[in-house]
Amino acid sequence: MIEPIQGQGSVSKLVGVHDSPVRYSLPIGDHLVPMDEWLGRTVRLESLGLIHCSHCGRRTKKSYSQGYCYPCMTKLARCDTCIMSPEKCHYHLGTCREPVWGEQFCMTDHIVYLANSSGLKVGITRASQIPTRWIDQGASQALPILRVATRQQSGLVEDLLRAQVADKTNWRALLRGVPDPVDMLAARDRLLEGAQEGILALQERFGLQAIQPLDADVVDITYPVLEYSTKPQSVNLDKQPVLEGTLLGIKGQYLLLDTGVINIRKYTSYTLSVSVY
Numbered sequence: 608m609i610e611p612i613q614g615q616g617s618v619s620k621l622v623g624v625h626d627s628p629v630r631y632s633l634p635i636g637d638h639l640v641p642m643d644e645w646l647g648r649t650v651r652l653e654s655l656g657l658i659h660c661s662h663c664g665r666r667t668k669k670s671y672s673q674g675y676c677y678p679c680m681t682k683l684a685r686c687d688t689c690i691m692s693p694e695k696c697h698y699h700l701g702t703c704r705e706p707v708w709g710e711q712f713c714m715t716d717h718i719v720y721l722a723n724s725s726g727l728k729v730g731i732t733r734a735s736q737i738p739t740r741w742i743d744q745g746a747s748q749a750l751p752i753l754r755v756a757t758r759q760q761s762g763l764v765e766d767l768l769r770a771q772v773a774d775k776t777n778w779r780a781l782l783r784g785v786p787d788p789v790d791m792l793a794a795r796d797r798l799l800e801g802a803q804e805g806i807l808a809l810q811e812r813f814g815l816q817a818i819q820p821l822d823a824d825v826v827d828i829t830y831p832v833l834e835y836s837t838k839p840q841s842v843n844l845d846k847q848p849v850l851e852g853t854l855l856g857i858k859g860q861y862l863l864l865d866t867g868v869i870n871i872r873k874y875t876s877y878t879l880s881v882s883v884y
Contacts (some may be wrong), residue, residue, distance in 0.1 A: 609648070614640055617659055619674070620872040621860055623742035628829040631857050633871070635802025635881060646831055650864060651851040652882050654844040659880035667876075674875035684708050693731065694767075705882035716822075717761035719753040719768070722746035723789045724859075727782035729768040729798070732762035739825060743783045743872070746857025749826045750791040753798065753806075756817040760809065764818065767805040768798050782839040782861060782868055783859060791825045832856030832863065842867035843846070844874060 616636020624630045631642040649665040658667050660676035662683060672686040674838045680686045684705035696711035698715065703709040705807040721727060724746045732740035734754065755761045772794075779785070791875060799806070799820070810818050834855045842850045852866030860872040 608838040609644065612640065612645075612716045612881070614638065614881045615655075616878060617657075617661075617876055618871065618879050619661065621857070623739065623744060623854060624739045625826075625828065628831040629742055629857075633881070635879065640881075643831075643852060645854050646833055646856070648854060648863065648883050650854045651681060651849070651850065651881070652844070653850075653860075653870065653880040654848040654874070655849070655878045658876050659878070668754050670876055672873075673872060685712070686802050689759075693758045694761035694766050696757070696762065698759070701776060705840065709819070713758040715757070717755050718751045719764045719789045721752055721762055721772075721791055721794055723748040723786050723791070725777040726773065726786060727789050727794055728773045728776060729765055730774065731758070731765050733758075736788045738828070741826065741828060743860055744776055744828065745861070747785055747828055748791055750795060751821045753819055754797045754819050758814065760813055760817060763809055764802075764806065767802040767809075771798050771801050776855065778841075778861070778870075779839055781859060782836055784835045830856065830858040830870065832858055834863075836868065838864070839868045843868050844869070844879075846879065 616637045619634045622634060622639065633640045633642055640672045641747055659668050660667055661674035662679045665676050671677055671680035675686055682704060682705055685708065687704055689697060697703065698709050698713060698733065718734050718737060719731050719732055720746060722730055722741055724744050738749065751795055753764055757762060806818065832855065850867060850869055851863065852864035854862060856863040860870050862869050862871060
């Protein structure tokens with residue numbers, strides 16, 4: 608007999624480990640709960656109406672920037688507009704909200720990559736976040752194409768490439784199935800050729816060592832999914848505090864239940880009650 612799983616506490620984004628398929632765990636309270644045995648079982652999630660800022664711990668009525676209270680959202684560099692638009696980095700102007708944090712997280716090697724999640728897209732991440740970033744996005748294929756010295760530089764390169772390819776994931780397409788395979792190496796060569804003039808200009812600006820092409824292998828990623836949904840319907844715990852159904856799969860940050868799908872990362876800092884039976 609399979610033992611029921613019970614848990615309650617503040618949650619954060621799913622932790623995925625690259626395996627075949629990806630192995631997931633749910634951080635809840637002080638525990639990291641393995642999810643290997645959740646597939647095919649009834650899962651019940653209930654929002655208890657409590658949200659505590661993931662930075663300062665104060666209670667907040669609304670979560671900002673995925674887990675912060677409003678004061679922290681307005682003060683922390685990690686919540687600034689340049690995080691979503693790295694090319695707008697203003698560290699060099701001396702106006703970074705948290706210069707020490709910026710040194711650690713933004714003034715470090717970043718990877719520009721191609722991924723196939725709901726189709727081909729370009730993205731950026733810190734070098735230390737590979738392959739975590741790809742798993743969080745639900746990518747089925749991924750390929751690092753450039754290593755750059757700072758987050759701002761990665762954003763400037765991404766800006767060049769997204770003139771040719773998307774930089775967003777269509778979540779509905781992501782949850783409808785596995786995307787058609789893409790010749791990632793051919794796509795890399797085509798995109799870099801199309802952006803060659805702009806990349807050369809950036810190398811002249813920042814130095815050849817700051818922006819370097821990578822000769823990497825394509826990474827294939829599979830997910831623990833029993834069945835995809837033809838018409839995925841997102842559930843909002845703020846409006847519908849209880850979600851219960853059979854877990855059909857986990858992909859990216861999404862739980863796919865037969866009654867709806869939910870992006871766990873969206874509920875970072877929410878106190879949830881979780882039951883699996």
